[in-house]
Amino acid sequence: MKRNTDKYNRIINAAVKVFAKKGFYNAKVSEIAKEAQVADGTIYLYFQNKDDILISLFEVEMEKILHRMKEQLASLDDPVERIRRFAKVHLELVQSDKELAEVIQVEIRQSSKFMKEYRNEQFREYLHLISEIIREGQEQGVFRKDAVPSIAQRAFFGALDEMSRYWVLSSKRSYTPEVAAKQISDIFVAGLRRDSETD
Amino acid sequence: MKRNTDKYNRIINAAVKVFAKKGFYNAKVSEIAKEAQVADGTIYLYFQNKDDILISLFEVEMEKILHRMKEQLASLDDPVERIRRFAKVHLELVQSDKELAEVIQVEIRQSSKFMKEYRNEQFREYLHLISEIIREGQEQGVFRKDAVPSIAQRAFFGALDEMSRYWVLSSKRSYTPEVAAKQISDIFVAGLRRDSETD
DNA sequence: TCCTCATGAATGAACAATCATTCATAAACA
DNA sequence: TGTTTATGAATGATTGTTCATTCATGAGGA
Numbered sequence: 001m002k003r004n005t006d007k008y009n010r011i012i013n014a015a016v017k018v019f020a021k022k023g024f025y026n027a028k029v030s031e032i033a034k035e036a037q038v039a040d041g042t043i044y045l046y047f048q049n050k051d052d053i054l055i056s057l058f059e060v061e062m063e064k065i066l067h068r069m070k071e072q073l074a075s076l077d078d079p080v081e082r083i084r085r086f087a088k089v090h091l092e093l094v095q096s097d098k099e100l101a102e103v104i105q106v107e108i109r110q111s112s113k114f115m116k117e118y119r120n121e122q123f124r125e126y127l128h129l130i131s132e133i134i135r136e137g138q139e140q141g142v143f144r145k146d147a148v149p150s151i152a153q154r155a156f157f158g159a160l161d162e163m164s165r166y167w168v169l170s171s172k173r174s175y176t177p178e179v180a181a182k183q184i185s186d187i188f189v190a191g192l193r194r195d196s197e198t199d
Numbered sequence: 200m201k202r203n204t205d206k207y208n209r210i211i212n213a214a215v216k217v218f219a220k221k222g223f224y225n226a227k228v229s230e231i232a233k234e235a236q237v238a239d240g241t242i243y244l245y246f247q248n249k250d251d252i253l254i255s256l257f258e259v260e261m262e263k264i265l266h267r268m269k270e271q272l273a274s275l276d277d278p279v280e281r282i283r284r285f286a287k288v289h290l291e292l293v294q295s296d297k298e299l300a301e302v303i304q305v306e307i308r309q310s311s312k313f314m315k316e317y318r319n320e321q322f323r324e325y326l327h328l329i330s331e332i333i334r335e336g337q338e339q340g341v342f343r344k345d346a347v348p349s350i351a352q353r354a355f356f357g358a359l360d361e362m363s364r365y366w367v368l369s370s371k372r373s374y375t376p377e378v379a380a381k382q383i384s385d386i387f388v389a390g391l392r393r394d395s396e397t398d
Numbered sequence: 399t400c401c402t403c404a405t406g407a408a409t410g411a412a413c414a415a416t417c418a419t420t421c422a423t424a425a426a427c428a
Numbered sequence: 429t430g431t432t433t434a435t436g437a438a439t440g441a442t443t444g445t446t447c448a449t450t451c452a453t454g455a456g457g458a
Binding site: 025106109147148150151152154155156157158159160161162163165166174175179180183184186187188189190191192193 | 305308349350351354356357358361362364383389390391392
Binding site: 038041 | 434437
């Protein structure tokens with residue numbers, strides 16, 4: 001099946017391009033084939049169907065992203081630093097591959113097929129990194145104990161994600177990833193600090 | 200064209216249902232017609248095409264939402280209270296109409312057709328409400344001056360939005376809107392307060 | 399009051415175009 | 429030569445949209 005890995009990757013990369021440009025449903029398989037410089041039928045030697053291209057793409061790329069994020073966090077102990085680093089790396093990744101970001105951002109999420117029924121383990125783990133940092137911070141007494149990690153995690157990811165959406169969809173470069181990452185992590189770090197306890 | 204407003208609304212409501220269930224591209228116009236109890240062709244007396252149903256739906260519903268949010272904020276002066284209220288109302292709206300939330304959340308955003316080229320004024324205004332609150336808070340000396348309102352606005356909206364996505368897609372009822380709204384606004388209020396200035 | 403006739407809203411069967419997928423064949427390779 | 433890999437034209441199912449026709453309503457005339 002996957003003898004020629006080069007061709008497999010070429011199709012994945014072509015799919016990222018075409019999906020980003022046209023959207024999943026408006027993308028033609030024949031267009032992906034053309035972009036990858038293979039025949040239409042060749043795609044079906046490597047993928048079961050059009051859906052499978054999107055799913056495979058997601059799995060392959062999420063694994064890379066998860067790997068890079070773990071790598072970047074490994075060197076840090078301080079939960080505050082880890083939060084800051086997460087934001088920075090996440091937004092840099094988005095900036096470094098807009099097309100991929102757009103596909104993951106917009107296309108992957110749209111279909112209940114992909115978000116309701118299909119669950120990606122790498123993606124789940126990626127999100128879990130955040131709540132782990134928060135939990136850690138609470139244990140170390142740096143973060144408020146009354147913050148619910150799973151909610152704070154969603155809020156933090158959502159904040160980064162919305163920033164990405166803005167970049168991806170507006171194609172304006174209003175802020176650098178560094179500035180945006182700093183602004184967002186400032187809010188969350190200050191918002192979660194122990195000394196800002198509410199009630 | 201729009202003689203019978205009842206029929207127009209019936210189609211909109213049916214479309215919300217069908218789009219939420221099937222997704223925009225997998226929804227059949229004939230299915231919307233069936234749900235609305237009109238003939239297939241009737242839809243084309245009220246809407247130009249399938250895309251137009253989605254756009255119209257968005258416009259009609261965003262107007263209602265914007266109206267309700269403005270109404271709810273009108274009675275409050277304190278920027279902190281306004282932030283808290285925004286979160287609460289937003290999440291309550293999502294909870295109160297999951298199907299509509301799903302369509303706005305997932306379907307509207309997917310296509311570059313709708314998010315890149317097409318810009319909705321009501322939606323823009325809705326987001327603008329947030330940055331206005333932040334700016335106001337800065338002027339009153341309640342919020343940090345070094346926070347960039349447009350970034351903080353995106354972060355705040357993104358946080359709420361991600362919470363909504365979780366509800367819409369997972370169908371779990373892990374947290375009440377009140378709890379989630381409190382948790383999220385706690386983070387942002389504390390994160391933006393003047394006394395938490397960074398650097 | 400009753401009967402035409404005009405209007406345009408509503409219908410749904412039929413059309414036409416699109417595209418994911420298949421498969422008979424050919425090329426490449428061992 | 430036999431096997432694997434690749435091709436791309438052909439297929440056929442799907443579905444958005446159209447349009448000839450029906451039908452309900454009400455105006456105008458007698």
